[in-house]
Amino acid sequence: MMQKDKNVILADSIKRLLRRGATKSLQKIIKKTHAADLSLVFRELSKNNRLKMFNLMTDPEQKGVLLSELEESIFLELIAQLDLKVIVEIFENMAADDVVELLGYLEEELADAILEKMKNEDSLEVEHLMSYGEDTAGSIMVPDFIAIKENMGASDVISALQNDYADVEMPFYIYVVDEYGKLVGVCSLRQLVVVHPQKPLKEFMATDIVSVNTYTDREDVAEIVARYDYLAVPVVDDDNRLVGIVTVDDVIDIISEEATVDILKMAGVGEDYIETQTIFRGTRIRLPWLFTSFLGGLAAFFIIGGFEASLEKYAYLAAFIPVIMGMGGNIGTQSSTIVVRGIATGRINTRDLWSVVSKELAIGIILGLVYGLFIGVVAKIRFFSEPLSLQLSISVCLAVISSMSVAALVGSLVPMLFEKVNIDPAVATGPFVTTSVDIVSVYCYFMIATLLLGI
Amino acid sequence: MMQKDKNVILADSIKRLLRRGATKSLQKIIKKTHAADLSLVFRELSKNNRLKMFNLMTDPEQKGVLLSELEESIFLELIAQLDLKVIVEIFENMAADDVVELLGYLEEELADAILEKMKNEDSLEVEHLMSYGEDTAGSIMVPDFIAIKENMGASDVISALQNDYADVEMPFYIYVVDEYGKLVGVCSLRQLVVVHPQKPLKEFMATDIVSVNTYTDREDVAEIVARYDYLAVPVVDDDNRLVGIVTVDDVIDIISEEATVDILKMAGVGEDYIETQTIFRGTRIRLPWLFTSFLGGLAAFFIIGGFEASLEKYAYLAAFIPVIMGMGGNIGTQSSTIVVRGIATGRINTRDLWSVVSKELAIGIILGLVYGLFIGVVAKIRFFSEPLSLQLSISVCLAVISSMSVAALVGSLVPMLFEKVNIDPAVATGPFVTTSVDIVSVYCYFMIATLLLGI
Numbered sequence: 036m037m038q039k040d041k042n043v044i045l046a047d048s049i050k051r052l053l054r055r056g057a058t059k060s061l062q063k064i065i066k067k068t069h070a071a072d073l074s075l076v077f078r079e080l081s082k083n084n085r086l087k088m089f090n091l092m093t094d095p096e097q098k099g100v101l102l103s104e105l106e107e108s109i110f111l112e113l114i115a116q117l118d119l120k121v122i123v124e125i126f127e128n129m130a131a132d133d134v135v136e137l138l139g140y141l142e143e144e145l146a147d148a149i150l151e152k153m154k155n156e157d158s159l160e161v162e163h164l165m166s167y168g169e170d171t172a173g174s175i176m177v178p179d180f181i182a183i184k185e186n187m188g189a190s191d192v193i194s195a196l197q198n199d200y201a202d203v204e205m206p207f208y209i210y211v212v213d214e215y216g217k218l219v220g221v222c223s224l225r226q227l228v229v230v231h232p233q234k235p236l237k238e239f240m241a242t243d244i245v246s247v248n249t250y251t252d253r254e255d256v257a258e259i260v261a262r263y264d265y266l267a268v269p270v271v272d273d274d275n276r277l278v279g280i281v282t283v284d285d286v287i288d289i290i291s292e293e294a295t296v297d298i299l300k301m302a303g304v305g306e307d308y309i310e311t312q313t314i315f316r317g318t319r320i321r322l323p324w325l326f327t328s329f330l331g332g333l334a335a336f337f338i339i340g341g342f343e344a345s346l347e348k349y350a351y352l353a354a355f356i357p358v359i360m361g362m363g364g365n366i367g368t369q370s371s372t373i374v375v376r377g378i379a380t381g382r383i384n385t386r387d388l389w390s391v392v393s394k395e396l397a398i399g400i401i402l403g404l405v406y407g408l409f410i411g412v413v414a415k416i417r418f419f420s421e422p423l424s425l426q427l428s429i430s431v432c433l434a435v436i437s438s439m440s441v442a443a444l445v446g447s448l449v450p451m452l453f454e455k456v457n458i459d460p461a462v463a464t465g466p467f468v469t470t471s472v473d474i475v476s477v478y479c480y481f482m483i484a485t486l487l488l489g490i
Numbered sequence: 491m492m493q494k495d496k497n498v499i500l501a502d503s504i505k506r507l508l509r510r511g512a513t514k515s516l517q518k519i520i521k522k523t524h525a526a527d528l529s530l531v532f533r534e535l536s537k538n539n540r541l542k543m544f545n546l547m548t549d550p551e552q553k554g555v556l557l558s559e560l561e562e563s564i565f566l567e568l569i570a571q572l573d574l575k576v577i578v579e580i581f582e583n584m585a586a587d588d589v590v591e592l593l594g595y596l597e598e599e600l601a602d603a604i605l606e607k608m609k610n611e612d613s614l615e616v617e618h619l620m621s622y623g624e625d626t627a628g629s630i631m632v633p634d635f636i637a638i639k640e641n642m643g644a645s646d647v648i649s650a651l652q653n654d655y656a657d658v659e660m661p662f663y664i665y666v667v668d669e670y671g672k673l674v675g676v677c678s679l680r681q682l683v684v685v686h687p688q689k690p691l692k693e694f695m696a697t698d699i700v701s702v703n704t705y706t707d708r709e710d711v712a713e714i715v716a717r718y719d720y721l722a723v724p725v726v727d728d729d730n731r732l733v734g735i736v737t738v739d740d741v742i743d744i745i746s747e748e749a750t751v752d753i754l755k756m757a758g759v760g761e762d763y764i765e766t767q768t769i770f771r772g773t774r775i776r777l778p779w780l781f782t783s784f785l786g787g788l789a790a791f792f793i794i795g796g797f798e799a800s801l802e803k804y805a806y807l808a809a810f811i812p813v814i815m816g817m818g819g820n821i822g823t824q825s826s827t828i829v830v831r832g833i834a835t836g837r838i839n840t841r842d843l844w845s846v847v848s849k850e851l852a853i854g855i856i857l858g859l860v861y862g863l864f865i866g867v868v869a870k871i872r873f874f875s876e877p878l879s880l881q882l883s884i885s886v887c888l889a890v891i892s893s894m895s896v897a898a899l900v901g902s903l904v905p906m907l908f909e910k911v912n913i914d915p916a917v918a919t920g921p922f923v924t925t926s927v928d929i930v931s932v933y934c935y936f937m938i939a940t941l942l943l944g945i
Contacts, residue, residue, distance in 0.1 A: 043841070067698060069698075069718060071717045071718055072717075075836070078837075078839075079839075106837065196683075197683045203680070224679075225658070228651075228652045243522060243524075260742070261739075261742045261743070261746065262526045262527075263524060263526055264739035264742075265739075266721060266738070266739075283721065283738050283739075283742070284716075284719035284720075284721075284738075286742065287715070287716045287719075287738070287741065287742060287745060288716070290742060290745055290746055290749075291716065291745055291749070291835065294745075294746070294749035294750075294753070295749075295831055295835060297753070298749070298752070298753055298756070298827060298831050299827065299828070299831065301753070301757075301827075302756075302823050302824050302826075302827030302828075303820060303823070303824060304824045304827060304828060314849055314852045314853055314856070317849070317853050318853050318856045318857060321821070321824055321853065321857060322857060322860065324820075324824070325817065325820055325821060325824075325857060325861065328816045328817055328819075328820040329813070329816075329817065329861055329864065329865075331812075331813075331816060332812050332813025332814075332816045332817060332865070333813060333865075333868065335809075335812035335813065335816075336809045336810060336812065336813055336868070336872075337809075339806075339808055339809035339811075339812070340806060340809045340872070343805055343806060343809075346801070346805035346806075346808050347802075347805045350798055350801035350802045350805060350808075351794075351795060351798060351801075352808070353794055353801050353805075353807070353808030353811065354790075354791045354792075354794035354795045354798075355791060356794075356808065356811045356812065357786075357787050357790035357791065357794070357811065357815060357928055357932055358784070358786075358787025358788060358790065358791055359787075360812060360815060360816075361783045361784075361786060361787045361790075361815075361924070361925070361928055362780065362783055362784065362787060364783075364819070364924075365758060365779075365780055365783040365920075365921055365924070366776070366780060368757050368758070368920070369757055369758060369759045369776055369779070369780075371757075372753060372754065372756075372757030372759060373754070373757075373759060376750055376753050376754065380746065380750060381530070382533075382561065384533075384534075386498075394769055394772070397769045398769055398772050398773050398776065401769070401773045402773060402776060402777060402780060405777065406780065406784055409784065410784075410787070410788075413788065413791070417791075417795070465823070466820055469816070469819070469820070470816070473812055473816055477812055
């Protein structure tokens with residue numbers, strides 16, 4: 036049975052049991068269901084039923100995973116219904132990096148109150164992670180790593196693993212440190228069992244180890260883990276001392292989130308847009324992003340207004356506005372999307388600015404020629420009997436060519452330049468490129484037409 | 491030093507050494523550089539230099555990783571320069587699932603020739619994976635899993651791991667099977683060392699194990715691994731026999747690729763677009779996607795043509811076309827992007843069709859009112875002295891409201907409906923939504939204006 040169908044069935048039976056008030060059965064289901072699946076069910080429940088379900092949960096660890104998996108808006112709504120004591124107990128049972136993430140969603144006052152009530156050792160760890168900047172390796176690393184001195188022999192390492200590190204859930208890698216705690220190598224479980232038991236780590240460990248710094252951006256961390264197929268990457272401080280690891284499950288979340296953020300930015304919806312937000316918040320977030328488009332529309336309005344004389348003489352000039360704007364807008368979106376995604380995935384390097392942009396421009400000119408001729412022919416046929424039909428169709432053809440060429444040029448150049456000066460290229464795209472292309476297209480069209488038609 | 495900068499320096503020194511023909515130094519660099527890093531350098535080299543570098547590589551395993559990491563176009567160019575014998579040797583040293591992927595890029599004839607020359611045991615494994623459909627769990631699974639009978643005691647399991655499974659690079663999980671090879675449980679390394687040495691697996695293994703089928707879609711596989719933070723997910727056949735695992739490093743690639751494909755589809759660039767393609771291929775791929783936009787432009791052309799009388803009387807009606815189309819187009823893109831990405835990340839369920847669509851519609855109406863009033867006021871001010879300026883500004887205002895409402899409705903409804911009937915919602919978006927919104931906007935505008943202005 037598909038995972039999706041399974042969750043639909045789960046949600047349906049939980050809803051049925053909630054209606055019947057079948058507490059015992061609900062508790063049984065909760066116990067045997069992964070919190071990640073419960074979070075999907077929570078989406079479909081009412082505010083009251085969510086609280087009911089949450090109160091039926093007994094394992095603070097399961098509650099913690101659930102909170103981490105919930106969407107921000109549902110999480111905030113639920114937290115507001117909970118006692119501070121309950122929240123504190125859950126947070127104390129969570130991994131520090133997850134606590135940091137959740138605290139980030141809360142009002143500062145509430146976050147401080149929670150930290151204050153948490154056991155000292157737990158809150159110190161959280162505050163330590165919070166001291167690293169947002170979106171850095173430091174803020175997402177976990178301390179569950181295995182670090183062993185380089186002089187230890189293979190068989191001693193194995194017994195250390197069984198004794199000192201028995202609580203490390205998944206021994207991704209065995210990191211090797213020198214006497215100062217500096218990272219010097221790495222070795223796998225497999226190597227430990229195949230070498231001579233007395234052989235010290237430093238004689239068989241791998242020394243070409245890739246690490247990140249506490250302040251490395253999380254996107255770069257994700258990129259490294261993905262490139263080398265790592266399960267975890269070690270995080271070191273400025274003195275190369277091992278202070279944590281970032282694990283692959285967090286990297287998966289980062290990659291998916293960053294892709295979503297890029298997509299939303301390109302569509303001009305900001306980066307915080309979450310589907311479950313209220314109509315009011317949704318409107319407020321989207322309103323300013325449409326303002327660029329509004330200004331662009333106004334600019335086009337005044338440009339066309341300036342050609343009123345041409346329009347009064349040849350009213351059908353207006354009929355070509357949509358196709359010229361549409362073709363320019365669409366090829367501009369193509370170009371900017373290819374470039375933005377290419378930069379995000381590392382396939383496009385800003386050092387190749389001119390080769391990328393000139394290729395896009397070439398494609399824009401070719402496609403402009405193709406569609407320009409199409410549309411020119413349509414214009415010629417439609418206005419066959421009119422006196423200046425040839426001039427008109429040539430104007431339209433040239434307008435499409437210039438609109439599509441400019442769009443491909445702007446669409447690829449703008450995100451490349453933004454990336455060069457460290458502005459997020461995804462923001463540059465969408466409304467910005469489309470709007471500027473609209474303005475240029477309309478202007479070129481009326482200029483060319485006015486000249487050729489001799490108005 | 492940042493990873494990115496490191497690779498720039500690496501590329502520069504390799505280029506310098508290639509110019510100097512410093513074979514020895516190049517070989518040294520190759521030996522100590524990860525193939526994933528070399529693949530980044532390859533992007534910046536000429537065709538000839540790529541071949542030179544490749545021939546300097548001596549480790550067939552490193553060559554295999556490099557080939558897997560190269561972009562399709564560079565891979566194909568390089569393969570065309572290699573002897574069949576060389577290719578076969580590399581493929582024999584690669585994991586079967588990677589071979590399947592690379593063979594998929596090649597012409598059938600060449601792929602068959604390679605398979606024929608490969609050692610029987612290697613080619614059989616590859617052909618076995620190829621027998622599962624493309625993009626299924628079966629085609630991406632690897633056979634490097636640990637499967638142990640449920641009656642074995644903990645200490646025997648540990649010695650089996652050290653002897654029989656010493657070549658499993660990363661013992662993600664220990665899967666437990668019954669006497670027929672059916673998957674019955676899973677246990678972690680950590681559990682093995684903490685339980686009594688004689689305790690049989692079946693008494694302490696976890697039995698609530700999530701598995702996928704050989705024909706499960708790879709996107710669903712990725713979703714499961716991401717949701718439960720797994721390092722690998724077991725793949726079973728129809729009889730629940732364990733036949734392979736899909737590991738988290740492949741899942742990362744899937745998530746990143748699927749996001750790219752979605753982004754490119756939404757921008758109307760197809761799903762195969764790769765930045766390094768030639769201008770000719772790039773043009774050919776993008777040409778048909780622009781055709782929808784072309785047809786939409788033609789439709790708008792004929793619609794506006796039908797209102798030629800109105801335009802001849804009120805030429806400045808044309809000046810509002812861009813702003814009305816632009817506002818509709820942009821909010822339509824917002825809505826469809828939110829819905830498409832929401833479906834992809836599982837945040838939006840098609841069961842909630844009406845609540846999602848009605849929310850988008852509500853947002854569309856509110857934003858339409860806001861911007862409609864803005865634009866109406868601008869129109870009133872601009873044409874203050876004209877006789878019908880009030881009617882004109884009301885027409886423009888109503889046109890913006892209807893355009894933005896329709897756009898939000900179409901933008902959210904179309905991808906939801908497509909998903910319901912199993913058409914990829916990402917394809918539905920982009921050109922399709924934009925174009926239909928353009929046509930509707932233009933039509934509504936001229937209808938309203940003609941009515942209100944009494945033409």
